[in-house]
Amino acid sequence: MKETLLEKAFEAMNNAYVPYSNYRVGSCVLTHDGQYFIGANVENASYGATNCGERSAIFACYSHGYRQKDIAGIAIVTDGQLLAGPCGICRQVLSELLESDTPIYLSNKKEEMTTTIAELMPLSFGMKDLEDRM
Numbered sequence: 065m066k067e068t069l070l071e072k073a074f075e076a077m078n079n080a081y082v083p084y085s086n087y088r089v090g091s092c093v094l095t096h097d098g099q100y101f102i103g104a105n106v107e108n109a110s111y112g113a114t115n116c117g118e119r120s121a122i123f124a125c126y127s128h129g130y131r132q133k134d135i136a137g138i139a140i141v142t143d144g145q146l147l148a149g150p151c152g153i154c155r156q157v158l159s160e161l162l163e164s165d166t167p168i169y170l171s172n173k174k175e176e177m178t179t180t181i182a183e184l185m186p187l188s189f190g191m192k193d194l195e196d197r198m
């Protein structure tokens with residue numbers, strides 16, 4: 065699973081639209097029923113409208129009707145010097161859209177790491193914090 069996810073994420077990275085940062089990220093989500101959803105970062109002149117690769121991939125997955133329990137893993141890759149740990153916005157999104165123990169595979173072809181959103185974002189804020197308000 066991990067090797068195919070990483071391979072597809074690196075393929076997706078080639079589609080990154082990054083005229084401002086020239087920092088390419090690719091991502092791929094695998095569902096338990098064997099579907100792959102790729103994403104790449106897509107920048108915008110307004111900067112704030114930029115979408116990261118991992119959010120692109122997981123939004124594509126959710127757009128096809130899949131949910132947390134359906135996701136087997138996600139790869140997030142870059143050709144940068146350091147691993148592309150998810151940014152703060154992506155950690156918030158992943159904390160809601162992934163199960164806490166779903167494997168997150170990071171690679172830049174020189175280094176690899178397997179982690180989870182629970183490790184990346186302890187004490188996260190989420191739906192559980194709002195349950196008594198709903």
Ligand SMILES: [Zn+2]
Nearest residue numbers: 116150151154
């Ligand atoms: Zn991000």
